[in-house]
Amino acid sequence: MPDQPNAGSTYDRIYAVVRRIPRGRVSTYGRVAELAGLGRAARQVGYAMAALPDHTAVPWHRVINAQGRISLRRGAGGGDLEQRFRLEAEGVEFDAGGHVSLERFGWTSGRQRRGGKARKDSEIEKGE
Numbered sequence: 001m002p003d004q005p006n007a008g009s010t011y012d013r014i015y016a017v018v019r020r021i022p023r024g025r026v027s028t029y030g031r032v033a034e035l036a037g038l039g040r041a042a043r044q045v046g047y048a049m050a051a052l053p054d055h056t057a058v059p060w061h062r063v064i065n066a067q068g069r070i071s072l073r074r075g076a077g078g079g080d081l082e083q084r085f086r087l088e089a090e091g092v093e094f095d096a097g098g099h100v101s102l103e104r105f106g107w108t109s110g111r112q113r114r115g116g117k118a119r120k121d122s123e124i125e126k127g128e
Contacts, residue, residue, distance in 0.1 A: 013037060014048040021062040024091040025107040026100055028066045046071065061086040062107075068099040 013036040021027050027035075029042035038044055049060045061083040065071045070080045084094065092105050 010036075010038065010044065011048040011051060014045050015052075015058050018049075018058050018060065018063060020109065021059060021107045023059075024105070026062050026064050026068075026087065026092060026102070026105050027107045028102070029063060029071075030066055031107075032063055042066075064100060066102075068102050070098070 014032060017032050017035045018027075029045040030040065032045045033039065033041045036045070045063065049063055052058055052060050070083050072080050084098075087100070088094070092100055094100055
């Protein structure tokens with residue numbers, strides 16, 4: 001994890017966005033970064049999620065990657081299964097390939113507009 005002097009305030013902004021994701025919905029690392037005012041810093045969101053203590057009230061499990069998949073956490077044996085179980089308990093469905101439909105389950109609150117249309121999470125992740 002990078003050593004950053006303002007990591008606390010940055011992480012607090014990330015956690016505030018993640019707390020807004022409702023049950024049964026997901027958001028992507030890139031979308032959370034954008035809503036937290038961090039531009040394209042999706043990786044920073046990943047660091048913040050990894051820094052959360054066990055038994056946190058922050059719903060970290062609602063953050064997935066832009067492909068609609070769970071990102072494996074380094075050194076967290078079974079963390080991907082825990083994330084999937086938590087999401088399924090909230091009604092989020094996975095297809096046979098382990099993907100979540102961002103169209104169906106993606107959180108749209110605060111979605112930025114470009115040229116009069118909402119940007120998809122995959123566009124945000126790519127920086128389009």
